[in-house]
Amino acid sequence: MTFDYDLFVIGGGSGGVRAARVAAGETGAKVALAEEDRYGGTCVIRGCVPKKLMVFASEFPAMAEEARAYGWDMPTGAFDWGGFKTKLHAELDRLEGIYRNILKNNGVESFDARARVLDAHTVELSTGERKTAKHILLAMGGRPVKPGIPGEELAITSNDIFHLDKLPGSILILGGGYIACEFAGVLNGLGVAVTQFYRGAQILRGFDGEARGLVSEEMIQSGIDLHLGTNILSMERDASGGIRVKASNGTERVFDQVMFATGRVPNSDDMGLQEVGVKLGRNGKVLVDEYSQTAVPSVYAIGDVTDRVNLTPVAIREGMAFVETVFKGNPTPVDHDLIPTAIFTQPEMGTVGMSEEDARDQGPIEVYCSSFRPMRSLFAGSDARVMMKLIVCAETRKVLGCHIVAPGAGEMIQLAGIAVKMGATKEDFDRTVAVHPTMAEEIVTMKAPVRRA
Template sequence: MSFDYDLFVIGGGSGGVRAARVAAQGGARVALAEEDRYGGTCVQRGCVPKKLMVFASEYPGYVEDAKAYGWEAQIGEFSWSAFKSKMHTELDRLEGVYRNILGNNDVETFDARARLADAHTVELSDGSRKTAKHILLAMGGWPMRPDIPGAELGITSNEVFHMDDLPGSMLILGGGYIACEFACILNGMGVNVTQYYRGAQILRGFDEEARGLVSEEMQQNGIDLHLGTNILEMHKEDDGRIRVKATNGTERHFDQVMFATGRTPNTADMGLQDLGVELGRKGEVLVDEYSQTSVPSIYAIGDVTDRVNLTPVAIREGMAFVETVFNGNPTPVDHDLIPTAIFTQPEMGTVGMSEEEARDHGPIEVYATSFKPMREAFAGRAQRVLMKLIVCADTRRVLGCHIVAPGAGEMIQLAGIAVKMGATKEDFDRTVAVHPTMTEEIVTMREPVRTA
């Protein structure tokens, strides 16, 4: 049978674009459809604009530190409109980069919504149909709103980058990394931030000690965090503010409410189940270790599979897909020991097992130290940092590394290489410290603080 393309990719985010480009570079005839903006969540509604906001929010602290170091420094009012304009100019530039990457590699693009008509046919929103030997689903995910009265009054992480003005006060609902990052960002920009989370501690799934320190520091920095608290209902008042009734018995007013209560895979109205593509209970596309669905010609990568929802993982999955399908080199996706960073203030960097998780796998030793770093201590800040290693008591292998500190994201990238290589505690010990730095503590901790 003759097909229009060897590969049709649905979704122009990081994973889909990488797979399309690499397949086309190998000689495949490739097309890609994107109904929104190229670059996907990461470039347009996630990592990139969020990190720019992180940078912007940190300057008041730098100025305060500068004063402590003898500089006559002061900071004026933050102009959201000036920052927002420049941020969106940068996002437009990056979208152009993504479009050029596809065009320069002879990938045919369609600015249209696509859904599946059969196992080899994609139907575009203009009514046209395209056939392909292989179809790759890379539609990503979308923020969820809670099922409560008045939920339409709130915004999500999609809309936060497009606010006309910074609100005077904002309630953020959620306790995951998106909720915590934006709580810190907006707090740094001068917004009066309150955060509600239904759980007993924020950042569920991360190391208990590390997330506890982040929680303490967030509150120390002025974020009004309420754990074990959820929203019951919301109403718009005559003055435009939002009245929020919470499970803790309070009713409070906020200028804006943001929901960061999870994301759902973009699989609605895609025609998947009609073709026999199996979906999980959240709507995620179920795939095997090679990203293949229950329909042999259809594959899926990235957040739409709800495996590990991180941009570099989607890119790796796209590369593995091309190796498997087009290069004759079956390559399973490696989801083991992925380093990651949470851009709270302070940041958290983590790779491998948490202490709690490691305990369930056998005897461990925990090496940890918490201290005031030199820079912040000199400036009179109370901020503390954490360096922590989880070590297998039998093999001596480092099972997990957790860092809470300014710049933890940069630190964990390098520590992640050692952990991925299978470094032992003695390998860390043999490494000479770089002095004076915060991370020298990672290689100078000699005695475990506890065993389990």
């Protein structure tokens, strides 16, 4: 059978674009890609990139305050949201243009349209066109969802935060995951009065307990009004124009804005997937094997639509492994083991490997941990604390997990992640000479475990 293309990719995010580019550019495959929204996907358009730029913007008031403690006559001034937003969107436009050019320069045919799967080798575009392909790659990503609370239509999600006409005077953020906590820090730094509700006992569920506890404490110290074990019962528009929120803790308060950061789901709705035999799991995630292949042999899926590890670099790696497997004849399973990641809370948290809680269930461990006031902020009179933590297998001496809560933790964990991925032992860390004076030197100078489990 003759096909229009060797590969048709549905979704123009980081994973889909990488797979399309490499398949076309390195193997000579005839490739097409359809994207119904903007090229670059969640990360570039409404996620990592604009979020990180907002993180940078939000850190300057604290920097100015610290500068004054160091002898600089530095006024903080007012934040120009309009000016920042204009520059932010110009940068996103620039990056989207780069993504489009990458596809064009590698010979990938692009369609600005929604695509649905008609059968194992056919997609239908919202333009009415039908295209056939030997292989179809699903890379539609995910989207934020609201939790089904009365009045939830009054709230925004993380998708909307970059498009606000003006910053609210006050905001309630519902959720305790990394998106909720990151935006709580960002908006707090930009001068918004931030309240955060989370129904659980501690924020950042799934991460190391000691690390997330410190992040929580530091968020509160920075002025975020964090309420744990608390949920929204209902919301309604107040006579003042604000949003009146009834909470499960018995309180009623009015906020200028409410933002839900209560989870994300795969974009698999109305794609024709189950009709052609692709199996879906909880919340609509596309079920795949270790080679990202679905129940339909010609259909593969990568990235957030599979709800495996929802991180941009992981989607890119999955896309590369797909091309190796399908187009280069080199079957390459996806490696989801020991992935370093950073949460851009304030302070940042970087982590790789097991939490203390998870490692404890695997066998005997030693825990090395140091929490202290770093030189820079200590001199400025701040009580802010940082933490360095290693989880070590008592038998093999391998470092099972590394957790850092500190400014620049994301940069540090990238390098620590190499050592942990290589299987470094605690003694390998100990043999490494400290870089002094730095915060990170604590990672190689902790000689005695604080506890064993």
